[in-house]
Amino acid sequence: MVKTEMGRLQEHPILEFKRGKEVTIYFNGKPIKAFEGETVAAALYAAGVRVFSRSFKWHRPRGFFCAIGKCSACMMEVDGIPNVRTCKVYVRDGMQVKTQSGMPEAENDVLSILDDVMDTVFPHGSHYLKFTTSKNARRFIVNQLRKFTGFGYPPKAVYQGKAGYEEIETEVLVIGGGPGGMSAAINAAKYGAKVLILDENPFLGGQLVKQTHRFFGSAKERAGTRGIKIAEILEGELRSFKNVDVRLETRAFGIYNGEVGAHQKGEVDKLLRIKAKKIIVATGAYERTLVFENNDLPGVYGAGGVQTLMNVYGIKPGNRGLIVGSGNVGLILTYQLMQAGVEVAAIVEALPTIGGYFVHAAKVSRLGVPIYTRHTILKALGKKCVEGAIIAKLDERWNPIPGTEKKFDCDFICVAVGLSPAHELLYQAGCEMKFIPELGGLVPLRTKYNETTVPGLYTAGDVDGIEEATAAIMEGRICGIHAAISLGYGGKEAEKELEEAVKELDEFRAGPFGQKVVVGIKKCLVEGVKV
């Protein structure tokens, strides 16, 4: 058995958890022990907190979902500031954290009665239809209804801290320090371009930091190496360049005609105005969720959220989980949970066949985890937190077959049903976008060198289509080299490497697993300007 203490893993076959100094934070006034380096959400989870907020209308309990700052289910008031994503804020001794969407607090919310009675009084959508005859009645009722919602209260005091400002000029700006972004930065820098790379996290590596499994691919793409190690290798390489500036905890918020606005956290928070000749967007993706009864119950988590909790912060997500989705993420997560001493009740897959690599499925099958293909989750059971789940078999037309229901006892459910590109910056910058289901959602039109329809703006990684880290690294290499060449660096040698890199990526996608992506990319490929 894997040893745990205070909800935290004390040992792990692959990972070593380096925890910082012990600190105390106050949650709704109650002291909670935490360790420096943990996010508020992670520390609260370890202390047994499951209800992080209440839904703003019916006051249904909500827990965290993604744990990487995308879903907003964990928003709380931190040190007087409302709507803070607690999965993105790190603990500090004496920090005051309050749930903001409950009366008196999210855990025991008297307004949760709304969930039981209001639906009959005010059916869904009725706030658009009722009280619309008189302007004054409308104003009155809207004001009254706002009191019941959970969006927190504005800070009582004016912000007293200092704010800084910095103008930066660079040749290549990379937004996002995951595998795609780091690879792009490395490849642009190695031919001499001046590079600035931003990441909103206090660490580089993106989602690689939770990938404890060994990667596939060829030895050249570091196959057989664990994802966490690949992140270290890439970071080492990146930091070896003198012409690369790395800014962590820095969030780009807009691209305006080749200038980028960003916010850098630090001793003094800074506004950055970045003038860049080439911009590479590598912002990754969001986790998707699935529609089923009670899918908002605390305990229904995104697969990546559970990985973050378990593999980054070393916190045990629960005792027994159910996995929905048998893509590589679901299969790998199952194995990772077992490595952390967590039982997995079953994997449920709606498709007739397993979606991920067979070898990943074989790995968990032999450890006794049943995989139910052509099954779906009907509902999550529990009042304040998941206590179980009901699944059922699907017929040929994807309808649940009555009488085939199975009940599982579990204290959490992981939804691993795919990702959607985090495309906002590209959209805002004016790239021509297209909805391509094969690539996971809205993606930019691009050339074979990953340049979008906005000249000088490139993409790499999941943001231009959901694949995996190896493909992101290869895409990063392509657009990094292309950016360097179009700035006048590299010469013949770079051009040769660029063509090689394009060829290697084509070969990588040539197999049956790459077909979907190849079809998707064909739909959004445009002719670019020749270098």
Add this chain to the structure above:
Amino acid sequence: MKYLERGYLIREELPPFPSEERLRKRPVAYIECPQPIPCSPCYESCQYGAIKMQNINDPPVVDYEKCTGCMKCIRVCPGLAIFMLRIREDGMGEVTLQYEFLPWLKKGDKVKLYNRKGEEIGEGVVNWVLPPEMNEKMSLVRVEMPANLIFEARAVRPVRE
């Protein structure tokens, strides 16, 4: 492909078995990797040309006569799909498999054996390990078992004393 409905291989879907004569000579790599996926470290690790692949998406095929049992491939396989099989002179069977769970197994540990479906099929004894720190936290464990189980036993768990 039926195996993708189940998540494990059955007898008819397994690659051809090495001959008993070959199994008695020295350990041989047996690869259960039927699906075309972009992965080739086993092929790249083999110095003897015993693993054949046309391209990176091609499933590996082992030439049992060329395989020397050197274990390079099992050290690197990210899919945990390679097993080293052997029948010893005394008639006992041996399976070497990749293992990355706590507690780490040691020589002499008794283990329960499980088949591809996760059903318990017997007991074995660990008679050699490559410690995790020697192979990037991927331990290799050689388990002694009755020879008739070497094509069945695919997972082990320590027997709790």
